[in-house]
Amino acid sequence: MPNRLAYLGPAGTHTEQACITYDGGAACIPFATIPLVAAAVDMGRADEGMVPIENSVGGSVSATLDLLIHDSTLFIRRELVLPIKHFLLARRGADISEIKVIFSHPQALEQCRVYLAEHFAQAEAVASMSTAAAVEEMLKRGGEAAAIGTERAGVLYDTDILARGIEDRPNNMTRFVVLAPKDSPRTGEDKTSICFSFDEDAPGILHSVLDEFARRGINLTKIESRPTREELGRYIFLVDLEGHREDTLLSEALEGVRAQVSLLKVFGSYPRHSDSR
Amino acid sequence: MPNRLAYLGPAGTHTEQACITYDGGAACIPFATIPLVAAAVDMGRADEGMVPIENSVGGSVSATLDLLIHDSTLFIRRELVLPIKHFLLARRGADISEIKVIFSHPQALEQCRVYLAEHFAQAEAVASMSTAAAVEEMLKRGGEAAAIGTERAGVLYDTDILARGIEDRPNNMTRFVVLAPKDSPRTGEDKTSICFSFDEDAPGILHSVLDEFARRGINLTKIESRPTREELGRYIFLVDLEGHREDTLLSEALEGVRAQVSLLKVFGSYPRHSDSR
Numbered sequence: 001m002p003n004r005l006a007y008l009g010p011a012g013t014h015t016e017q018a019c020i021t022y023d024g025g026a027a028c029i030p031f032a033t034i035p036l037v038a039a040a041v042d043m044g045r046a047d048e049g050m051v052p053i054e055n056s057v058g059g060s061v062s063a064t065l066d067l068l069i070h071d072s073t074l075f076i077r078r079e080l081v082l083p084i085k086h087f088l089l090a091r092r093g094a095d096i097s098e099i100k101v102i103f104s105h106p107q108a109l110e111q112c113r114v115y116l117a118e119h120f121a122q123a124e125a126v127a128s129m130s131t132a133a134a135v136e137e138m139l140k141r142g143g144e145a146a147a148i149g150t151e152r153a154g155v156l157y158d159t160d161i162l163a164r165g166i167e168d169r170p171n172n173m174t175r176f177v178v179l180a181p182k183d184s185p186r187t188g189e190d191k192t193s194i195c196f197s198f199d200e201d202a203p204g205i206l207h208s209v210l211d212e213f214a215r216r217g218i219n220l221t222k223i224e225s226r227p228t229r230e231e232l233g234r235y236i237f238l239v240d241l242e243g244h245r246e247d248t249l250l251s252e253a254l255e256g257v258r259a260q261v262s263l264l265k266v267f268g269s270y271p272r273h274s275d276s277r
Numbered sequence: 278m279p280n281r282l283a284y285l286g287p288a289g290t291h292t293e294q295a296c297i298t299y300d301g302g303a304a305c306i307p308f309a310t311i312p313l314v315a316a317a318v319d320m321g322r323a324d325e326g327m328v329p330i331e332n333s334v335g336g337s338v339s340a341t342l343d344l345l346i347h348d349s350t351l352f353i354r355r356e357l358v359l360p361i362k363h364f365l366l367a368r369r370g371a372d373i374s375e376i377k378v379i380f381s382h383p384q385a386l387e388q389c390r391v392y393l394a395e396h397f398a399q400a401e402a403v404a405s406m407s408t409a410a411a412v413e414e415m416l417k418r419g420g421e422a423a424a425i426g427t428e429r430a431g432v433l434y435d436t437d438i439l440a441r442g443i444e445d446r447p448n449n450m451t452r453f454v455v456l457a458p459k460d461s462p463r464t465g466e467d468k469t470s471i472c473f474s475f476d477e478d479a480p481g482i483l484h485s486v487l488d489e490f491a492r493r494g495i496n497l498t499k500i501e502s503r504p505t506r507e508e509l510g511r512y513i514f515l516v517d518l519e520g521h522r523e524d525t526l527l528s529e530a531l532e533g534v535r536a537q538v539s540l541l542k543v544f545g546s547y548p549r550h551s552d553s554r
Binding site for chain 1: 331332333334335336339340358382383387402403404405406446448450452481483484485487488490491497498499500501502503504506507508509510512514
């Protein structure tokens with residue numbers, strides 16, 4: 001039976017492209033939001049779930065971080081890093097000089113700001129819920145509209161491609177994670193993602209927690225903070241570490257952290273993407 | 278002459294409400310994006326600029342952080358913390374049972390998700406570029422549409438209010454900052470915002486930088502990381518500290534940091550908002 005892989009849809013988004021890269025034989029099932037992807041795995045409607053977690057230009061995907069922190073007991077089983085290319089799509093036969101409206105997700109519009117200012121200074125930018133929804137709205141509007149979307153959306157919706165690779169920064173990359181009921185066994189080239197928080201903020205607690213890793217030579221590959229949702233100025237810290245949670249040193253460090261914090265959640269250990277650091 | 282205060286517009290957004298709270302006598306000038314607000318101050322078209330920097334539910338406003346890091350030499354002169362209340366607005370005389378479409382900025386739609394699921398499970402959510410643009414689009418669509426926006430947008434656009442305070446989390450707060458050519462003098466109750474980054478990642482550099490503050494008893498009120506935009510996995514760290522950059526201990530600590538990092542930028546020192554920590 002093929003792997004049933006839930007993902008943040010609709011079809012034609014970058015997340016669907018990540019699914020195909022991860023497991024070309026999987027049965028891919030789109031869901032409208034990141035929490036619905038996790039719920040599908042929780043309830044056994046899918047074996048694994050694919051969601052974006054971080055973009056090299058936009059930063060972290062808050063909905064995924066908040067899901068891992070607050071609303072899910074799923075683990076991170078894998079990570080994937082994919083280049084993000086934006087395409088300018090239009091109805092078949094559309095004339096690029098006639099384009100007056102450009103649809104896309106606000107983040108995609110933002111990532112193509114320089115291109116749009118140079119080539120479509122007079123066109124109106126209109127927000128859509130996803131890059132794929134933008135293509136649907138563009139097709140409804142007709143020949144005066146274009147949409148910023150993926151190459152795959154161009155194929156799925158049978159559009160013309162007016163321009164390729166219109167993102168302002170050529171090294172635009174997104175990191176995706178595969179969520180599952182279990183994380184991955186040791187491979188020797190692993191990463192571990194955790195979050196922690198404190199009940200009160202003494203000047204040195206964060207420093208003292210990081211000391212557990214620093215004095216064992218364990219490298220942090222990421223540190224991030226998210227609001228607790230309860231009070232402005234109180235944070236949950238998210239840290240990615242080199243190593244597997246079953247490695248002796250990392251396991252000792254995590255015990256040292258647990259003794260100092262009010263919350264410690266291990267999101268999982270998983271093989272490190274070969275191009276990520 | 279009144280203070281000329283540029284802000285992230287249009288009129289009727291939460292940022293305009295922050296301007297009125299900050300300086301009721303100011304001449305408020307709306308701009309379409311956060312970089313345009315900063316450019317207006319840079320070029321002398323405004324004395325100060327008001328932008329959101331952090332929300333208690335959504336987290337940091339990336340565009341403001343990226344502006345401070347990469348694209349501006351302006352300082353943070355003040356901070357303000359305001360409660361965020363969302364209102365459901367509709368054309369005068371609209372019938373709440375007839376609503377089929379709800380416009381708003383994706384973040385406002387997200388912040389009212391539980392309310393919308395309970396009361397408007399069948400309605401279509403449509404993305405707009407701002408909560409104020411949502412109200413304009415709602416008015417164009419007619420009586421079957423509603424918009425999530427501010428109370429002030431209801432006044433400016435003369436709409437009905439169908440529901441008040443529909444945000445899922447009652448303690449939804451946003452921190453705004455006032456950008457200006459200079460920061461603020463010492464008051465004794467100050468905060469200082471900085472960012473720093475390293476050329477290479479040795480296991481202990483972040484820990485060693487934070488040690489400069491910890492061993493002087495200087496409290497961190499926030500730590501955040503943003504991508505450098507150059508490479509996935511390389512970060513710029515943003516830290517808020519208690520104290521003024523001219524305080525002896527903090528000044529010494531910043532010199533200690535400067536000796537260890539490849540980039541250190543002080544965004545400014547400013548009076549701490551009395552309710553923020």
